[in-house]
Each structure stands twice: as C-alpha cells, then as structure tokens.
Amino acid sequence: MRFSFSDEQEQFRAVVRRFLDDHAPPSAARACMASALGHDEAVWARLADDLGASGIHLDEAHGGQGFGQAELGIIMEEMGRALLCAPYFGSAVLAAGMLRHGATVAEQAELLPPLASGARRAALAWVEDAGRWDAAGITLAAGRDGAAWRLDGRKRFVVDGLCADDLLVLARVDGALALFLVAGDARGLARRALEVIDPTRRLAEVDFTATPARRLGADVDVDAGFARLFDEALVALAGETIGGARRLHAEAVEYARLRMQFGRPIGSFQAIKHQLADRLLDIELAAAAVNHAAAALDENDPAVSAFAAQAKAMASEAGMAMAACAIQVHGGIGFTWDHDTHLWYKRAKSSEVLLGTPAWHRERYLAALEANA
Template structure:
C-alpha cells in the first residue's frame, strides 16, 4: 500500500507547523512550563479561531471542519515536534471523541461549538489511584437523586489538564453499569489539585468528587464500549504525536552530529554514530507507518481498530523513547543539562509511553484479543 497525504493535508501540516514555530518557541515553551495554567489561553483560542485545530473532527453543523483522524494525526505529529503546551490531547481528542460517539444531542449542541472555537477546555477523567485503564479500575460512584439529578462520589487521578478544564467528562460506576457524566469545572464539591509530573509540558491533576452535581450523558449500549472507543482513538492520536517527538529528536541528533567536532572531524563521520542514527531512523520510519495505519483504520470504521491502535501506541512509544534517549547520547554531557531541550523530549516520550497504559499493557491486550 502506498500512503500519501493529499494537497489539503500537506497544506494543513505547513500551516500548523508555521503556527507552532511562532507560538511554541523554546523560550515560550519554558515560560509555559512554569505558568499556573500550563498553556496560553490566548494561543488556545487562536488555534480554534485562526486554524481550526480543535474543530477538525467536529461536524460542520457544530462549527467544525468535519475532518477525520488522519487530519487530526497531522496536527498531533506537529504538536509532538513542537512539544506543544496545550490541552490538545485531553480536549480536542479525548473529550471531543466522547461527545461525538455519545447519543446525546443536547450535550453535543451545548459543548461541541465551544470546544471547536477554542472557547472551552474539556478533559476526560477515567483513571483513579490504581492507574488502571480498564473497566475494573472505575470505582467513582454515581448516585441518582430523588429529583432525577446525579451526584458523584470518589476521585480521579492523573487527569490530563484536570486542574484547568472548564468541563470534565467523568467516567463513573452507576447501578446499571458504566456511565459518562458532564461536570462543570467550578461545580460545588469538586476539588482539583495539580500533580507534580515528570513532563512539565503536559499537566495532570487529581480530582476529588465530594457529592458533585453532574449531568448524565446519554450513551449507546454498554458504557464501557464508548470508553474503549475513546481510548482506541486517543491511542492512535498519541501514536502520531510520538512520531513527531521521535522525528524531532532524531533531527536534533543529526544536526548536532554534523556540527560537533572531535579529533578534528565531525562526530557524525564516526561509524558508531552513523550506525546509531541509522537504527533510530529505521525505528522512526517504522513508527510513522504504524501510526498512519492506525489513523486510517480509525477513519475506515473497521472492527480491527482496537488491535491496530494499541499496537501503534506501543511501537511508537518505544520508538520515541529510543530516539529521545539516543539524542541525549549523541549530545553527550550537554544533553543532560536543564538548559538544553533534549531532556524535555525524553520526558514527553516517557510519560506518553505510560499514558493509556504502557507498551507491555497494549501488547498483552493484543495477545488476549487474538487468542495467543
């Protein structure tokens, strides 16, 4: 199979890369790492109003572009290259996917236009203290009031952008199974605490639900089926982001190998460095193929998406960690310093490797599905 992007998709890539070059430079990246929000709300709104990133998957009737996962993957790859400090994965991927896959026209009509315009940040709260990404890990309880309203009791942990999100789509356990609930960020009883993280470019939070009022989102059939689809599509998007991380780390290593001289010659001329970079290039290109196939599978609607997405997530995560680690190796001592950006790519790669479950988790799921 020969995969090639369309002219429109390549235009999208160029536009997004130019935007990120201006708004996500290294000085700006370091400023946002130390800011309370972890991102620039003004830039977030510009992403929605100027280039329509948040609304790529949103149907036109809700103010979006009506595109698919491939177009979103182009943006995620560029976001990985830039180490974008923004709630892109949590809001434009996880929360938006949950709304698109639900059967609640009121929730879609109320939230999707705001998400597409960059006016609102949403997140998807699933994991708890066990950090399990499966149905058994859901312990937060939802109880129905006498008047038909709902209250949530418990907590969520490791929630992406949970401390700043305007809306938290929360997975909870109800008397009839897994349910999805919409919680306003300023709801009474919701206590949000930012967590210290290895990767300062992607924020996480712990959320305490102390009898928090919530609106139940109507979903088709078994609630966990919707959650699983959100996780599969997020895995495909995250795989694309990891390709961007790996690609940029490799580019940094190649650039440095050409300019750093030792013993009177560029270190890139040494056979050991050549072989190292060649091995990384092979992994990056293989990861790119895996990520693109996962994105195509998500748009194709086949029932093999769970297998493809999980495998792509596992492979691309490992490739990104390898590329970022070898980038530091090529840079030598300077690669370990806080002043150099190499360590930030390794931290993004490592935390993303664990997000949604590590590589061993996804390979084990694949083995179970195919009966190995």
C-alpha cells in the same frame, strides 16, 4: 492497506508547522512550564481561530471542520514536534471524543460547539487509584439525590484537568458505564496538580464529595463509546510521540554533523551513525503503524483496536529510544537544564506510560488479533 498523505494534507501540515514555529518555540514551552496555567491563552485562542484545530475532527454541524483521524494525526504530530503546551489532547481529543461517542445527538449539539471553537475546555476523568486505563478499572458508582445525580470518589491522571471549565466523568450506574458532566465550579469538587516528570503536560487529581453531576448519554452504549474513544486517543498520542521523535532525530543528526572530535565530525564514527540509523528505522516503522491505525479508524476497520494498540506500543518505544539517543549524541550538554533535549525526553517518557505502557498494549494487540482471527 496502502497509505500516503494527499497534497492537500501535506499543505495542511506545512501551515500547522509554520504556525507552531512562529508561536510555540522551545522558549514558549519553558515560559508555559513556569506559569500557573500551564499554557498560553493567546496561542490557544489562535489555534482555534486561525487553524480551526480544536474542531478539526468534529462534524461541521457542531462547529468543526469535518475531517478525520488522519488530519487530527497531522496536528498531533506537529504539536509533538513543537512540544506545544496546550490543553489540546485533554479537551479536543479526549473530552470531545467522549462526547462524540458517549452523548446523545442533542447533547452533542449543545456541548461540542464550545469545544470546537476553543471557547471552553473540558477534561475526561476515568482513571482511579488502581491506575488502570481500561474500563475495567472504573469502579466509582454514581449516587442519587432524588432525581439528581451526585459523585463521591476520586479520579487520577486527568489530562489538562486543572484548566478545564467542565469535567466529563466516567462512573458506574447499576454496574454499567455511564457518562457525567460536572461543572468546574461545582460544589464538592477539588482539583490539585500531580507531580509528574513532564512539566509541559499538566495532570490533575480530582476529588468529588457529594458533587452534583448531570448524566449524559442515558440511551447510549457508553462502554462502546469509551472503547472507540480510547482507540482514537491512542493513535493521536502515538502521532504526537512520532512528531517529537522526528524533531529529536533531526537535531541529533545536525549536531553530529557539526560537532568535531579527533579532527572529524562525530557523525562519521560508527557508534554514532549506526545508532542514528537504527533510531530512524524505529521511527519510520512506528510512523507507518500510526498512519495505518489512523486510516483504520477512518474506515471503521473491525480490527482497529489491535492496530491502535500496536501504534501506541511502537511509537512509545521508538520515542523513548530516540530521546535517550539524542541526549547521548549531544554528550555533556544534552542533559543540562539549559539545553532543550531533556524537555522532549520528559514528554517521551510521560507519553510512554500515559494511556498504558508498551508491554500492556502488546498484550492488548495480541488479544485483539486472537479475537478477530
């Protein structure tokens, strides 16, 4: 498969980058880190109003832009570069994606437009105490209250779960995977922030105690829908990681050109320039894997799960290696609180394990290849 971005896509990237440079500098990330909400409501609104970002990959019939995974990947990469603090991944990618693949046509027509416009936010809750990211880790069983449904149990690592207006919850009904909608103010719902390494992306733990829920997608294969959503989320998160890695590499190269030691730029020493060259190679190889996986999603390639797992594994490893390298290149200032490099390092570390570690995804990649052999 040959892949390259069109002129229109590159122009779109430039527009997104200008917006984020203007509205989401590192100082904005620090302000969001210190806020109760974790993001800037004004920037979130403008993302939807000015860029149509919240619905970039959603059908026009649902208020979206009708683009594909490639355009979503551009937005995610630029958000990673800017270290944007916003509930985009949790709401626009995870929750909206689960509705696309796990709800009925009528339910999509009802629930997707508010997400596409950014007027409402949703979060997807599926991970439980076992810490598994795949469907096999979902054991919470939905119960009945007459004709109504209720949930009792706990979900963990809910991305952007604290600020969500609604929660989409994956649970079991007679052993099969089912999708439920829970209002943010529902009875018996308790949310609390998890202490995590990355203060720029909020994760929540959610408890349900006889919490009323509405079942969605009763006639939909939710297992297949979640599998598709998971592949899309892996590729989107990998793209975000690539954006952060590119930002760190550019800043490390610039610092290596300017920082003088022993009468010459430190970038002229082999220990520095070889490391930066190796990291650039890692980033470009991982970016190629991400773009390949995005194209496979848009083309409904039967081997897409293998490509998505490969993209996540390669991007995570390249992102962490570049983050560590950037701190080392910056030397004594690189690990200080006042310097911004550690913010991208923490995002790279959290993204490395979010949705599964590189080692796990390499196992999934091998299994998917064998299944399609």
